[in-house]
Amino acid sequence: MTSLQLEPIAALATAPGIGAIAVIRVSGEGAIEVTNRLFKGKDLTQQPSHTAHFGLLRNPDGSIIDEVLATVFRAPKSFTKEDVVEISCHGSEFIIRQILNRLMQEGVRLARPGEFTQRAFLNGQFDLVQAEAVADLIAADSEASHRAALTQLRGGFSKQLKALRQQLIDFVALVELELDFGEEDVEFAKRDQLRGLMQDIRRVLRPLIDSFTTGNAIKNGVPTVIVGKPNAGKSTLLNALLNEEKAIVSDIPGTTRDVIEDELFIDGIRFRLIDTAGLRQTTDTIEAIGVERTQQKMRDASLVVYLFDGVNVTPDELQDAILEVRASGKPYLLVGNKADATPDAKRQTLNEVVGEPVVWISAKDAQIDELKAALSARVRTDATVQTGSAVVTNARHLEHLVGTDDALAHAISGLDAGISADWLAMDLRLALKHLGELTGEITTDDLLDSIFSRFCIGK
Incomplete structure (x- = not known):
């Protein structure tokens, strides 16, 4: 694909605010020439790509704005595949404004949010899934979210889907050809081969669709x-998990009447911890609201930690509580508190009643290492987290994956029912549409504006 050289744009590429260094990115047609008009040093227009040059940036009257380092990237070997200059200056907000003002005086436009990445996409640097991964990579705040974004940026599942989409296009062309010979009852697209291809695509789609729950938790934190x-x-x-006095602790039952939330990182995974009101029947109106919110949080959570008092709980009470937790349908951990004060015999009895692993802790003494390990292991049991395989973290991607799968399932059912080529073609076109919109091979200006407007300015 030939790179587009659009009008030059500029923006601060580093975080705003005072710092030691700031980087201003300039990209587009004439970016090197425009920067060179402000630059006192080597002639940037004569310098090879991927070289950095020290010099001065000056005002029209000759006064110095700053000492800078100008790095030249020539098309198409740049992030945008356009001519690019990155100006490294001192991180003064005044200096940054002065440089941007000078660039605008020379005809450079301030970039819109995400416009550099949008140009990279339009110039074929990567597909739309990879472009969206750039924003995810910038926003990644844990090892797991960083790994998921990096996998997407390096191609993830989109390359595989693009190859399968091309095979499907070839079959659709044959089905469309059959429509031109409708009266002659010819079959150019072998139905068994077409069915096999659609089944192959669905085998790729289903694990990706199923991975969204994990992927969304990785991206946004695991609601626990x-x-x-x-x-x-x-x-x-x-409080022990967060190592701070976040929640009020009291011997009086019902102290916690509302949910309390905070975040904790364990082995590179972000957990959104939610402390809730105790589960019990109550006539206290305020506490009852808290109990209802607890039940709602259980429904919304990705992981439930059920904590029981090993000293005071009876086997029957524990059995009833576990049935309630299981009824929620959520993954859960059973955690016995006051391990230091619970006799070994009772711990053994409770373990036998439960019939599944129990993590024993002493919250008061912050003896919770086994729980942290269990939380991490519970999330990492998902193969996608263990292997670093592609996971779906974006709701837009999920929508098109599900749309493709539904269209293909309908087409396979149609084949089994012996539907005509025109009806089959409709289902296949819909599947192609979803796949194309997923990877960006089919786009609209509104779609691109919506996606890239969520990026930070300068990226």
Whole structure:
């Protein structure tokens, strides 16, 4: 693809605010020439790509704005595949404004949010899934979210889907050809081969669709709700996990009447911890609202930590509580508190009643290492987290993956029912449309504006 050289744009590429260094990016037709008119040093127009040059930036009257380092990137070997100059200056807000003003005086336009990445996409640097991964990579605040974004940026699932889409296009062309010979009852697209291809595509799609729950949790944090009876030690546990007095701790049952949330990183995974009101029947109106919110948080959570008091709980009470947790349908961990004060015999009895692993802790003494390890392991049991395989973290991607899968499922059902080529072609076109919009091979200006407007300015 031939690179477009659009009008030159400029923006601050580093975070705004005072700092030691700031980088201003200039990209587009004449970017090197425009920068060179302000630059006192080597002639930038004569310098090879990927070279950095020290010099001065001056005002029209000759006064110095700053000492800078100008790095030249010539098309198409740049991020945007256009001519690019990155100006490294001192991180003074005044200096940054002066440089941007001088560039605008020379005909450079201030870039819109995400416009550099949008130009990179339009110039074929990467597809739309990879372009969106740039924003995810910038926003990544954990090892897992960084790994997921990097996998997408390096091609992820989009390259595989593009290859399968091309094969499907070839079949659609044959089906369309059959329509031109409708009266002659010819079959150019072998139905068994077409069915096999659609099944192959669905085998790729289904794990990606199923990965969204994990992917969304990786990107936004794993919503982890701590539930249990009043005085089980939920607030004490939250404080121990966060290593601060976040929640009020009291021997009085029902102290926590609203949800308390904070974040914790364990082994590179971000957990959104939610402390809740104790689960029990109550006549207290305010506490009842808190219990209802607890139940709602359980429904919304990706992981439930059920905490029980090993000293005071009875086997029957624990059995009833576990049935309630299981009924939520959410992944859960069973955590026994007050391990130091619970007799070994009772711990063994409770373990046998539960019939599944129990993590024993002492929240008051912050003896919670086993729980942290269990939380990490519970998330990492997903193969996509273990292997670094592509996961879906974007709701737009999920929408088109599901749309493609539905269209292909409908087409396969149609083949089994012996539908005509024109109806089959409609389902195949819909599948192609979803795949094309996913990777950016089919786009609209509104779609691109919506995606790239969410990027930061300068990227």
